[in-house]
Amino acid sequence: MKKITIKEIAKITGVSSATVSRVLNDNGRFSEETRKKVLDAIEKFEYRPNVVAKSLRTSRSKTIGVIVPDITNEFFAHIVLAIENLCVPRGYSVFICNTSESEEKEKMYIKDLEAKGVDGLICLSGIMDVPADVTRQQIPVVCIDRKPNNQHVIMVESDNVTGGYLATEELIKKGCQKIVMLRDERGVSPMQNRYVGYQQALADYGLPLDKNLVINVQVDVFSAKRAITELIQAGVAFDGVFAGTDWLAFGALMALKEHHVQVPEQVKIVGFDNITVSQFSSPAITTIHQDKAKMGETAAKVLLDIIDNGLDHVKTRNITLPIELIRRETTG
Amino acid sequence: MKKITIKEIAKITGVSSATVSRVLNDNGRFSEETRKKVLDAIEKFEYRPNVVAKSLRTSRSKTIGVIVPDITNEFFAHIVLAIENLCVPRGYSVFICNTSESEEKEKMYIKDLEAKGVDGLICLSGIMDVPADVTRQQIPVVCIDRKPNNQHVIMVESDNVTGGYLATEELIKKGCQKIVMLRDERGVSPMQNRYVGYQQALADYGLPLDKNLVINVQVDVFSAKRAITELIQAGVAFDGVFAGTDWLAFGALMALKEHHVQVPEQVKIVGFDNITVSQFSSPAITTIHQDKAKMGETAAKVLLDIIDNGLDHVKTRNITLPIELIRRETTG
């Protein structure tokens, strides 16, 4: 059975392929009668337009690329899912590219997506070098969560400063005086902002900023556990931990339990992200909720808007989404 | 700056576009001299071949589709990542389609991918109806984990029967006599097989199969917790739980803790999958490790093999990957 094209449909219905195309795209003029005929034939012969040919002709691929550092990270996975859920119903397909936090892969993927002719790009990786390649081709880019070096890019992010503030404030209000902060050693932008919030809260409540309590770690459970263990063994006094992510909070909790430090009685903990595990740990982890679905959805909306209406059409270049403190057991 | 095509390169180097194409694909004859010239121009003008045009002409898209029920599920995410890691270096791009366990979405995506002209399909969703649409177009399909209704499809899966057996055996050997099994109420194939292993182990060790201890649940923490809680409240006696997934094990553990049942002293637990959380819970969960990376990699390899060499070339239609018991604290 040979592949059925627009020409076959044209022949069958006795019109030209131009007309079939017009019916298909509801564009141009044709009578109601021909519309019916064409649609019937399409139905009957199960004709599906060849997207590749269409894409070549129109130079719009109806495809966007998403560059994500780690799809196995629940946080990113939720954002990516939200992007897909918004784009697919609007006729766009999504290429998901996992960089495994490698800048090299990131570059490779961008070239790749560019060659594929994607209509837009959403970037969660805090990519270093958007413009050189992409802006020349005028491919619109929206970034989520991590801010790239280029300033002129559209950002969607949570209000990390307020998040850091609320987390720290919660600890202070519950009586903590010496609050450890566990943060990403790479200094990516969201973590920086959380740290800013932490500092502000300390200042507002008249607590000193003790640099010894600000610990840079790799973002994984083991590093956090190790860091807190070292703190305990070094005899450093602290009564609160603001962990930059929930997994870090989880690691901290493990270390404390292992050394028979009571949580929340002796030390209180607040995490960040509100991933699944934080509600199920015991004690359950107080955390800052990021609305991942909203982040993905917003970014996708803005991107499609730019694709359809041009960059000038969009008003705000910097969208900050509200966060929320979720009180659980690690703060009593 | 206008887009630069193969013709521009041809004009610049003073050859025809045919020659440029030959150099590009290293196919046909040309002198070393022209090769250099062409490659230089390509480099200099940063020419990137238009994949869409190429795809239209060759009717090979160098693209495969992956249909996954839930990308936010760590288990699937790892498999998908492995697929990507194998395909991309070989020049294939991957469309990841998330069905959210909806059969309707699944169908929609398959049509979509077909229209897009993907060269192959990997399916993790236990899709009901592969063939009607896809086999006509001769698109090769490989399934992972869940077996679809059609029998004649290529499968890659873990040895779930042995997994179920090992899990149950571990519990028995550690002294359990009354072993609850928590399984997926939807009866998807991997879970069925784990159940088969459970039955076999009971039989081999002379324990009766008590249908009251086989509980169908939704696959989430809450359902598992609720189910175990109900068991406790109903006064049903049990001393072991074989949970069909680690999240179920986690839920079971929560319920037991809440009712001050000692784990592993009074009740032992074994999970399945070996996801991140199982090693970090307290007590850490004994589980059956599935090699997710290998699953994805194997499926991708087989698929690309079929794409390149035809279906007849591949020898085995059913690949079963070994699993491994990971002993942790919930079995003492």
Place this chain on the structure above:
DNA sequence: AAGAAAGAGGAAAACGATTACTCACATAGC
């Protein structure tokens, strides 16, 4: 009733590659 406007639809040129045919030329064999 004549001209304008609008409606319906066809022909053919793109879009940017690949590739089956050519063909010119050089070399070799006789």
Place this chain on the structure above:
DNA sequence: GCTATGTGAGTAATCGTTTTCCTCTTTCTT
């Protein structure tokens, strides 16, 4: 010197759409 062979490279058709011009009716306006 003449034919066979091989090599490098060009011509043009093709993939399946969309879209720009046209053309031809039909209807409306005055």
